[in-house]
Amino acid sequence: MTQPLALIIMLFLLPLAILTLPMLTPSSKLASPLKTKVLAAKLAFLTSLIPLTYLIHNDLTITTYEAQWSQIGTTTIRVSFTLDIYSTFFLPILLFVVWAIMEFTVQYMESDLKINTFFNQLTTFTLVMVILVTAENLFQFFIGWEGVGIMSFMLINWWSFRSNSNKAAMQAVIYNRLADIGLVVALAWMVINDLSLDIKNTQVTPDMALIPALGLLLAAAGKSAQFGFHPWLPAAMEGPTPVSALLHSSTMVVAGVFLLIRTSNMLYSNETATTACLLLGAFTSMLAASCALTQNDLKKIIAYSTTSQLGLMMTSIGLKQPELAFMHISTHAFFKAMLFLCAGTIIHSLGNEQDIRKMGGLKKALPTTTSCLIIGSLALSGMPFMAGFYSKDAIIEAINTSHVNSLSLAMTLVATTFTTLYSLRMIYYVTLNTPRILSLSAVSEAPQTTSPILRLAIGSIAAGLMISATIMPPNIPQLTMPTSAKLAALNILILSLLVGSILITMANQLPNSIKGTQNPLISKIIHSYFILHHTLPSMILQISQKLSTHLMDQTHYEALGPKTVTHLQTLMAKLLTNFHKAQINPYLKIAILSITLISLLYFTSMNAEPPDAAHEL
Structure with missing residues (x-):
């Protein structure tokens, strides 16, 4: 077994197996299913310290293992795992936090009848986050990205019998789905331009980097709840407290920032995208x-x-x-x-x-x-x-x-x-x-x-x-700045x-009469919900309503339908009525029109040369 493969197994596969084994084992065969899963999280954390110690001992040397998965045109998709400073430092922190949250949940949600399912979902959420962190190519990163989004919806909506939980979960899905368009656009752009999906091998020129850089920034803004996409994060507080602690500390919300850290070379290739991020x-x-x-x-x-x-x-x-x-x-x-x-x-x-x-x-x-x-x-x-x-x-x-x-x-x-x-x-x-x-x-x-x-x-x-x-890094350039x-x-x-x-x-x-007072207008402006959740939806609703009533009902169904038929019938009725009134004007108009048409037909036929005569000449 090669050294990179052994390290990747310790970093990724071994913690993965430790976390997954209790989840796949029937609860009836475990003496204490919840404590077993907490113990699995603890062992996974301790196991993840081994690659971290190795990396520190070898002066932060980057190790990568990859294997070809499939070929799409000239684009090669690989299964690749990286053992770098980001993955080896982040995974122990992630597993340490998950261990603490799981241990807290045993007591905090002991009265929940579906607590075993809740632990399974927490474990699955952790696994897809591990895939995201260790991915070396954007396609594999996208798998972890989507897994995090799906599991967050299920965890936020854990108390599905509450309408606020349903609304919060839908907000998280809708905001993130809109932002995920950016990541899809970036991936499609790279495939169309025959660029590698491997993060370390992606090289683009500044003039070409604008579209993928802005796409990645849009995706990160949605997942990390930046301005315009921020309302979903406080709404997600409708989920259980362990979910809030897991999602908002070291997992879902930092996935967007982690995406930009991984693809920083592409982002920095374009100054417009970099300034927009700042x-x-x-x-x-x-x-x-x-x-x-x-x-x-x-x-x-x-x-x-x-x-x-x-x-x-x-x-x-x-x-x-x-x-x-x-x-x-x-x-x-x-x-x-x-x-x-x-x-x-x-x-x-x-x-x-x-x-x-x-x-x-x-x-x-x-x-x-x-x-x-x-x-x-x-x-x-x-x-x-x-x-x-x-x-x-x-x-x-x-x-x-x-x-x-x-x-x-x-x-x-x-x-x-x-x-x-x-x-x-x-x-x-x-x-x-x-x-x-x-x-x-x-x-x-x-x-x-x-x-x-x-x-x-x-x-x-x-x-x-x-x-x-x-x-x-040990050799940091010394900068002089004012005190x-x-x-x-x-x-x-x-x-x-x-x-x-x-x-x-x-x-x-x-x-006491004014201690708890609050200016509602200032509160609305600061929270900006009235713009995103009231003003814009109201404008869209009014525009769609007017389009349906004015364009469809009054224009298509009425103007082109009953009103047009009525107008034509009225016009014909007026003409027939004038004939029956014995007035001279309609008769003169018809006579002049008839004489004009007959004259045009006569002179046209006279000027036309017979085909036989032309043939004899």
């Missing part, structure tokens, strides 16, 4: 952060923060820094999964209450959960020496030292400020404010749910330093904390 990411980050700042639903605050962080990843790709985007994906997975699990524990303990204004004072009732919530919020804000700090600080430094427009820099700094503000607001309302829960509510923590949260908390603290020390630019991220964090504290103090001094 501005789209910066604007999405700012918009989503402002939405999170005005939300009162705990899960939706975290969901909008996910959209904001995805925008920051897209901004990093637009800066031509895909390594920083991948680093932020890796650190983001730990604290975002932990935030969702903390939110699920709090909501479950409060009887499915999700409004943060009805919480408060939970630091004593749920000490471990609230402590981890604070750790995750600080990591999200970029607190120094926590996981989020290493990636966010590097991205802000990169945008400060890059030759890009100042608009993207301003929007990124505003988004970073808002991130700290809504994180502080969430901490205050959930943990520090006066208790506003019923005294009879049973608020407690279960060891089965706190253990995975604590593991993710350790990752939220230590993962940033470990990943940055490994992913970053203000170097400390920009830290200054924004401190300023945001001060502003947030002042705003909280001012809000507490307001009369």
